[in-house]
Amino acid sequence: MIQYPTLNKNATVGVTAPSSGVPDELHVVLHTAINRMKDRGYSCLSGDTPWMDDKAKSAPAVIRAKELNEMLSDEMIDLIIPPWGGELLIEILEHINFETMPNKWIMGFSDISLLLLAVTLNTGTATAHGSSLVDLRAIESDDTTAMWETVLATKQNETVTQYASEKYQKEWDHENPTHHVFNLDTQTYWRTMTGQNTKVEGRLLGGCIDAIRHLIGTPFGDVHSFKNKHISGEPIIWYLENYGMSTAELRRSLVQMKLAGWFEDASAIMFGRSPANTPVDNYTAKDVYEVLSEELDIPIIYDIDCGHVPPQITFINGAYAEVEVENGRGKVIQTFK
Incomplete structure (x- = not known):
């Protein structure tokens, strides 16, 4: 619980x-x-x-x-x-x-x-x-x-609904501050690997991949025990974002997470917009997402409002979520149960 x-x-x-x-x-x-x-x-x-x-x-x-x-x-x-x-x-x-x-x-x-x-x-x-x-x-x-x-x-036991932003900040413009802190200047569009509308459900877990990957193999990163003890084995929706890694390093980190069992019984993985994802030898972030989707046979949603390219939705680790993507618009319903 x-x-x-x-x-x-x-x-x-x-x-x-x-x-x-x-x-x-x-x-x-x-x-x-x-x-x-x-x-x-x-x-x-x-x-x-x-x-x-x-x-x-x-x-x-x-x-x-x-x-x-x-x-x-x-x-x-x-x-x-x-x-x-x-x-x-x-x-x-x-x-x-x-x-x-x-x-x-x-x-x-x-x-x-x-x-x-x-x-x-x-x-x-x-x-x-x-x-x-x-x-x-x-x-x-x-x-x-x-x-x-x-x-x-x-x-x-209450539910809260959040929606994708209308616009996001592509890059900082400190010379022209706004009342909102962020310079929201680029249209937000949530994407799926299939290009189709998608709806997924599960418990939310995630964070910045650069940081959380280092929990693997430590006493503090036991996802298997968490699932058995606290959520009765329910599926997990992972929300992840990349702050500073190249696409090759991103891929290595995701493979490590997979081999550690973090993605077992996952219902979906979502990726936030990234200021990094520098391609290596034409190997792009989309390529990374595509092969991960094929390996795990689960939906991949990307360019969501999460992480270092603001603004961001407030995701609650442990909450039960229903995530919908329809024509580029996202909706996240979280239930505190």
Whole structure:
């Protein structure tokens, strides 16, 4: 059984950096993000790590883990949102108190998705793959990003529906900021390998492939045990995104996931838009998806709203989902059961 935290009004947000912190020159961005949360009616408690950044991390692993464990156990804090991702979250896993972890939302993406997946696999507690804190600093959020509050406020046995964005941001244009933070300038179109409309169902699991693949072979990445213990062997819909890998490295990572049994009984795999996927010798991302679809004999959906090419849908690890793609438009229905 999956445990679902609930976001209540006037909640307190804990801000900690279990991966990278924010360098001095960008502290103004973090201040703005915290102030925006306060404008929305939330209280914010920040640790020390978000304001520190050196040697590819906010602080040594034991310090990052200690601050995260303290925020998780603090009854005053209802929700944890790191400022952003980073590189070395994996260092803190062995120091996290999974056995005593309370039922509390953690939200983020990129390197944070490694923590999210590990928490859900090892505790059965749902986690939220969605915006980082700095991406919530907008005066007005776009419709897709703004859904994070509605999704996290969904209660046990309730259903929440999200739709594909109208437009996405093809690349950053920092010289021309918008009220939405993102420059949404390119038409969104969800695609399937068959080119046909598709509907799939299953439990959601996923994240940034660059990060979560490193759970394979560790005590924190036992997908088989999670399926037996928490979801009674139900099929999984994997949502994945590639931040920095070439197509060959993407393929190697997906084969490793397959060989580790992560895709056994999967009902579908979805891929977010990617800023990477650099072709190797004419080997494209579409080629990768095609061979994976043939090997697993399951639907592959791609160019969805997930990951480093914003905006992104808030996907809940562990939730039961129905995903529909019709004429390039996507719909995600998540049930907290």
